Amino acid sequence: MRTGGEDDVLVVVDLQRDFCPGGALAVPGGDAVVAPINRLMSHFRHVILTQDWHPADHSSFAAEHPGRQPFELIRMSYGEQRLWPAHCVIGTPGAEFHPQLDQTRAELILRKGFRREVDSYSAFVENDHSTQTGLAGYLRERGLRRVFVAGLALDYCVGFSALDARRLGFEAWVIADATRAVDPGDSHMKQRLAAAGVASVTSDALLA
Ligand code: VGL
Numbered sequence: 765m766r767t768g769g770e771d772d773v774l775v776v777v778d779l780q781r782d783f784c785p786g787g788a789l790a791v792p793g794g795d796a797v798v799a800p801i802n803r804l805m806s807h808f809r810h811v812i813l814t815q816d817w818h819p820a821d822h823s824s825f826a827a828e829h830p831g832r833q834p835f836e837l838i839r840m841s842y843g844e845q846r847l848w849p850a851h852c853v854i855g856t857p858g859a860e861f862h863p864q865l866d867q868t869r870a871e872l873i874l875r876k877g878f879r880r881e882v883d884s885y886s887a888f889v890e891n892d893h894s895t896q897t898g899l900a901g902y903l904r905e906r907g908l909r910r911v912f913v914a915g916l917a918l919d920y921c922v923g924f925s926a927l928d929a930r931r932l933g934f935e936a937w938v939i940a941d942a943t944r945a946v947d948p949g950d951s952h953m954k955q956r957l958a959a960a961g962v963a964s965v966t967s968d969a970l971l972a
Pocket residue numbers: 777778783816848885916917918919920921922
């Protein structure tokens with residue numbers, strides 16, 4: 765597959781310490797995506813990083829809901845929300861990018877989840893399904909039409925970002941070897957992606 769042209773963008777989602785082994789919300793094998801992503805970055809002319817960026821009292825944190833545990837589902841004003849251990853707290857080491865991630869080629873670093881009341885899995889639209897992050901406008905204004913999504917985690921921020929990219933009229937792919945899931949045994953997001961027309965591609969196929 766020919767990529768790396770002017771209208772292709774690599775979106776690296778939430779490759780932060782807290783989502784890697786040893787972090788507060790560790791994704792199994794999360795750090796294994798750093799090497800393929802660093803390789804891919806030199807192939808793309810446009811690279812965007814996203815950064816999960818929560819205030820210490822963010823409403824997605826289980827500790828904000830007395831009696832509730834991490835990973836439980838609760839009802840919020842905007843619908844169902846999973847509760848998480850506190851993670852990616854603004855200004856803490858856990859919110860930093862993985863130390864081996866090459867940040868030099870990123871033209872934009874987009875932070876999300878910084879409003880206390882609303883979580884944001886997707887890099888495009890917050891979990892209230894209405895608040896835009898500005899990423900769609902950025903991509904359109906810069907003529908970036910083909911979105912290749914990698915990073916963490918496949919079943920949350922990577923998946924919802926790719927689904928929204930499609931819904932908002934972009935072509936979208938997920939880079940299979942450059943992402944990992946919080947729950948690797950659950951194929952629900954993979955099915956949703958396939959049904960929405962988000963294809964899976966390998967970094968080898970992109971670099972060939
Ligand atoms: C994420 C859960 C909570 C992610 C972020 O980056 O996939 N998952 N916050």
